[in-house]
Amino acid sequence: MQRLVNFFRGVSREMKKVSWPKGKELTRYTITVITTVTFVAVFFALIDTGISELIRLILE
Known part of the structure; x- marks a missing residue:
């Protein structure tokens, strides 16, 4: 569970850096x-x- 929390904290930090x-x-x-x-x-x-249309003309 802690890894998931850390992941979302990291995502939040990176999103603040986005221009x-x-x-x-x-x-x-x-x-x-x-x-x-x-x-x-x-x-x-x-x-x-x-x-x-080309194929239709060829096959007729």
């Missing part, structure tokens, strides 16, 4: 991530659709 982003930075990073994920999702959806 957390400010509000504007957090908003910018969030928008960047959402934009990137959306772009990649649309890109692979289009590639998947194109390959599916």
